[in-house]
Amino acid sequence: MNAPEHQMAGIQVDVPVRQADLGRDGSASTIGMARWLEDARIRLRLRRFERLVGEGRFGPFQILLVGQRVSRLAPAGPAGTRVQVHTGVRRVGRSSFTFGQEVMVGDKRVGGGDATVVLADRSGPLQLPDELIADLDEMRLPETEVAARSAAPCVPPERLHRAHYSYWTPLRSRIGDVDSNQHVNFIALAMWYDEAVAAFTLDSIGSAAGDSVPDLPPWSYQIHYLGEVTYPGSYEVALTVRSVGTGSVHYELGVFRGSTCLGVADAIGPRGDGAHGQ
Template sequence: MHTGVRRIGRSSFTFGQEVVVGAKRVGSGDATVVLADRSGPHRLPDELIADLDEIRLPETEVAGTPAATRPPPERLHRAHYSYGAPLRSRVGDVDSNQHVNFIALATWYDEAVAAFTSDSIGTTVGGSVPDLPPSSYRIQYLGEVTYPGDYEVALTVRSVDNGSVHYELGVFRGGTCLGVADAIGPRGTLRAGH
């Protein structure tokens, strides 16, 4: 496992990880941390910037460059998505900050894809669960997902190619989008019209 800082901005920094087996990269991810309070973002202290710079990965972005792209506005509206799976947060989903932790949230996306796939291929209640979980996610957090709460994970298929389905997903509480994700999973028996 390799980890380090990819980008240092004025009020945020992005760190990334890669999982390597032998010479092959088998997984990667990144996360952006923003220094902020209720009034908004704050400038990173010089001491923190110096510490982060010591663990900067080679060929990374410098201060003042744009952060990760924001999702397009339509992704923030429930009407963009053709399917929805209701979910209720569980106390076991909560981390020490009283938020639903990122691993639990990722499983919510998996559950929405499984429910959508079951409905698409006509699996009946008590039938076999389709073994088509996504193998790749890009997740952006936009708000706090907390306990207790009733949520909906919305989903639409962006495209289907020979071997993969490309999903767009969003987590909603009422009309508020709290996060979006892009996922790629195996096509299996999913038809192109779904």
């Protein structure tokens, strides 16, 4: 993992490191950092848009996260440490926009990510109102070719089919995972991917009950949400290993209900000795 010493432009929000954010190594997990990014996005003020909604001139609508990326670049912690999350806007389209974010501890970048958001009603995505676009324009980050290319990610069609994957973990949605949109929250779904990687790792090394469990959670995720995961429901998280490097493993994952793929993810994490059939 690499943590360049620089700081992006954008709106800064201070976030305390909570005990629940820490992984088994005592520093913030990738899932913990995803919570910080969400916390910072929620705390942004979109004053023109909020006024428009408050006056009843836009809606009803839902705010939907259709894709996100989060990377843990360096250790952050312990609990009680305050980190700074910098948030700006990388892209504004007709019906979606993309936040860019970095997590800093002092002058050191320890994590980052982005999130693509749409506003939708029962008929599908809505065109962004001028008031929201004006609010987002005030948070614009310098546009880059990389940001422009990643604005509309394309999921390879083979990733939507069960035959692409070689390993399966059954999971059931829990009522505590359901958010105000009445579907399973994206943080809970990211934790499902963590569960699948852990189960696959244990099976790969032939671990039995009571054995020491290797600490190999992914340090980066790129996730695309394709459909609603609801409660109650029985699901499967699919996994296949795309590549194994000297010190890392690249996983391809998907969430399925029967034959329907509801989301896919790419994850990169550490390679443990003896894991992944190597």
